[in-house]
Amino acid sequence: MASLDPYSGVLGTRLAKHLLRRATFNITQSRIAEYANYTVDQALTNLLSTSIKNLSQPIHYVSGNLISPSPWINNDSTFGPVNDDNGSGSQRQNDFVTSWWMDEARRDTSLRSKMTYFLFTNLTAPQKDNGDSAYYYDYLMLLEHFCLSNWKELVFQVSINPRMLEFLNNDENIVTNPNENYARELLELYTIGVGKPIYIENDGSVGFDGDPLNYSETIDIPEIARILTGWRFDKNGRDNMPLNGSENGNLPTGYAVPDDHDFSAKQLSSYFGSFQIQAWDSSGKTENEKKAQMEIELRELIDKILEQEETAKYICRKLYRFFVSRNISTEIEDDIIVPLAATFRSNYNLEEVISQLLKSKHFYDADDSISTDEIIGGLIKSPLELALQSITLLDFPIPHPIDEGELHYKSFYQNNLINKFLVQSAQPPFGEETTPPAGFPAHYSGPNFDKSWFNSSTILYRYNICKNVLFKGTYGFNPAAFIQSVVTNPTDPEDILTTLTDMLFPEVASLERKQYFIDTYLFDGGTLLQEGALKYYYWEYLWSEYLQGRKVNTVKNILKSLIEALIWSQEFQTT
Structure with missing residues (x-):
């Protein structure tokens, strides 16, 4: 019987490796030896203690008109004020944001980076080829800020995040011309799911169960689109954007435009108990009162979606497939997903639900008589995991981000790791302009899921990571x-x-x-x-x-x- 009961005893080498591979991008011989002596409680205490970053943002090397390494996103206490006169275009700056994130992820000894990446697979807003790299940095920092805390608040903050507003055109959603893109994906991909979960039984058979839908396409999507009308961001004025408050990361955020919002009554379908938002008379109200009402409506919508039991189960299935196994049988659904979802639904705290999962006997395949047949070694490494875990295990000498900035950002990360390996292996880390809202097939397309990383188009590039990246003479391994x-x-x-x-x-x-x-x-x-x-x-x-x-x-x-x-x-x- 699958069990969420905590694993007892010291981890030992085998289980320490398993936990570090699944929970971090940073696995080394010394960390394996350290964690081998921990109990699961001690291990999770360490993993939940977020490590200090090497750099809080990408710093551009000397080029263009820069005379010293400089930030182009935010003023920096060490490297001075913003100076974007660096000669790099928007595409390169986007790649440098990704490069910086990966370099921090391979250093990260906590759960932070893996959970941030999980949230990217859940609330996917891919990079725009020639988009504003500063706004993409803000989106990643938003995911990171909430990676071990309040998922409900994150759903609200993502809904008005500039990159998400732009990606799904909700910045064009106005009372006179509603746009349903974000409303559809908010339900289908980001929260409650489309319905009919895929079950993969122990004998390998694939089945579907549940309601064909968890919502009404003809009622809920149009009504939610109306609730979402009127949110904007300034494409050319990030410095003038409002901030979302220190408790939410103090990041630039979208803002409400009451003239573009539909204040009339909205009613969801019976899937949501025929929930209603009453018409609100905006006449004679101040701009601030109108903006406050728009926020109230959006928060009430999110509360109602997250009240549904299926929402927590949908996210817990995603967590399970990301951290544990692609195979969710009816036994796993009943014994793991349902109780895990009950924990999550109680307050939507990500730290609590991931701790329960990573401490469980089931995670270590210790809840049945055979501990080597299901979980450990049971997932295909994503290209990102393959790259960063190879780098850390081999103690690969990556060029220094400041002293060797051009070699670090442009040569190693952008040209080699991103373009010659990750893109060719079908995982540009944070997607491309053509990446769909669902993200990469490995994260949503069953029954194969993670097996999707291996195919005839990618296998050669996976096998050539040493030739094309790690063993290139430039880096001195x-x-x-x-x-x-x-x-x-x-x-x-x-x-x-x-x-x-x-x-x-x-x-x-x-x-x-x-x-x-x-x-x-x-x-x-x-x-x-x-x-x-x-x-x-x-x-x-x-x-x-x-x-x-x-x-x-x-x-x-x-x-x-x-x-x-x-x-x-x-x-x-x-x-």
Whole structure:
């Protein structure tokens, strides 16, 4: 029986790896060793303690008319006032915002970055190719601010966020010409869902259950569109935009335009108990009173949507598929999703619901007699996870964002990691202008879900992450130095493979599997010498030569091939 009861006892190496892979982008040998000694309560206490950022915003390197590294979004206490005369266009600045976010995510030792990205998959507003990068930064900071707190307030704040207003054209939604785009996606994708959840049973069969819809397309969408009329933002004047208050991140936000709002009565369908917003007479009212009424109507709408049991269940299914497994059987629905949704619905606090899930026996596959058949290693890594977890596990030397700013932002992140790997692997981190409101298929398209990351168009790029990004000579990754730093006895091939597979693989590798990598890659297909112990002695000789400054390229190339093969392996491609 699937169980949300807390896991008891110390995690150990296997479960520590599992938790870190699922909850963060930052997994290292030292963090695995640290978390192996924690109970789940201690581990979650650490993960919920958000770490200090390296940089609070992207800082542009010296170019254009800049004479020193400078911010272009907000004034900075270290790098001075905003100076956007940096010679980079809007597309590059958007990529630099993404680059900055990824660099902070790979440093982040808390749940913050993974939860922020989960919220992007839930409340998706993709980057606009030539859009204002500052507004996109604000959208990401809004998700981050609420990533472990009040999801109900986040839904309100996102609804009037400039990037979301623009993305789904709600800034064009006026009383004389209602636009239903945001109203539709608010129901279908962002809150209650379209209905009919997909169940994948233990035997692999796929079924659908529930009402075909959770709302009326002909009543609720038009009525909600009317409730949403009259919200705007200034496309060219971010500095003049109102702020949403320190309790909400103090970020630029949309504003109410009463002349464009429909103050007449609205009534939702029986799906929402025929909820009504009474007509409001705006005559003789001040502008502030009218604006306050617009906010009241929007908040009442969100309250009503979130009152529905299906809303909490819909979001908890998304959480489950993001953090645990693509497979939600009727057993999982009854024993995990329903009680998890009850926790969430009590106050819509994200910290409480994610803590309950990540502490549970079920998350660690410890709620049945077989602990290796369902959860651990059961998801395909997203390209973003594959990239950032490879970087942290290998202690990859990323150029410094200030001292080597152009190499950091433009060369490593934009040109190589984003354009040559993530875009080609079908995951530009925060989408593109053509990305639909549903986001990436892995996050919404069942029954495959995360399996969607692997297809004939993306597989080659996934396998070429070493060639195109990690092993490019520009960045100075030294595989031999890395092995020396993590392996107790680098002269012993078995110690090398045990250490690496323990770091990289979800489960302990069999002796046969480790021997395969030793024979095929470390011994270069058996060509180092002939048979048995002689090969081991020769590796010891090669390593000794490397330490003396000889055979350096030989050792580096052998280890490079080995590490590349481990990253290619099906074990590392899963999480």
